[in-house]
Amino acid sequence: MLRAHREIMLRFSLFGIPVTIQPWFWVTIALLGGALHSATPDALLETLIFMVVAAISILVHEFGHALTGRRLGGGYPEVVLWAFGGLAYNHGGRFTRWQRFWMILMGPGAGFLFLGLVAIALILVFGFQGGCNILTVGAIGKVVFPVSEEVLAFLQPHHRPWWVVSSVIWINLWWGLINLLPVLPLDGGRIAELWMRTPRQAYLLSATCAGGVALLFLGRGDLYATLLFGFLAFQSFKHFQELR
Numbered sequence: 001m002l003r004a005h006r007e008i009m010l011r012f013s014l015f016g017i018p019v020t021i022q023p024w025f026w027v028t029i030a031l032l033g034g035a036l037h038s039a040t041p042d043a044l045l046e047t048l049i050f051m052v053v054a055a056i057s058i059l060v061h062e063f064g065h066a067l068t069g070r071r072l073g074g075g076y077p078e079v080v081l082w083a084f085g086g087l088a089y090n091h092g093g094r095f096t097r098w099q100r101f102w103m104i105l106m107g108p109g110a111g112f113l114f115l116g117l118v119a120i121a122l123i124l125v126f127g128f129q130g131g132c133n134i135l136t137v138g139a140i141g142k143v144v145f146p147v148s149e150e151v152l153a154f155l156q157p158h159h160r161p162w163w164v165v166s167s168v169i170w171i172n173l174w175w176g177l178i179n180l181l182p183v184l185p186l187d188g189g190r191i192a193e194l195w196m197r198t199p200r201q202a203y204l205l206s207a208t209c210a211g212g213v214a215l216l217f218l219g220r221g222d223l224y225a226t227l228l229f230g231f232l233a234f235q236s237f238k239h240f241q242e243l244r
């Protein structure tokens, strides 16, 4: 069993940093990419595109942590993608509070920079208004400027390059922003923890915020996000009580 597990584990090294992708990572992002509803070859391709974009975006995020950490505090970083997303470890590095702050922030930061590069590329290809329209449709489903024929053709539901671009926008913007909420163990929660007097306070803030966010998602009918934040609220509250 253990051997079979090792064989399907993907391992490689990038910028001198070892990366491991565990099999369950692919299962989770396939489910997030709508694998259960992929009944046609086109829908399957859409799920596969989402999976590849998600894997690359999560790697960009973790390398934001890993490279910033190695630069500021030394040590030996390691990146692991597992069932619940990505993790960047730093073995043996030494950090001040502000260095830790930058290391944590540069995870979502790297995702926003990646999105910025895609935005520049879109503006170079489609002009300022066209590029902005594509970005806002990907982010919030709305255009902000009059739409040209060229942009309208790009935004057609069956246009494959649009699947790639919309996944890049959605993942790097929304996952990046949600990850900055002061909820543990998200990056925002780890940043908030740096300035809390006790870990207990950080868990109380985390439980309150996660509970509120779970209710917001419940109101929007987003079951997956409600369960995720409900679980994080429960977990933070448990830690809060244990630290009494």
Ligand SMILES: [Zn+2]
Binding pocket: 061, 062, 065, 107, 108, 187
């Ligand atoms: Zn992170």
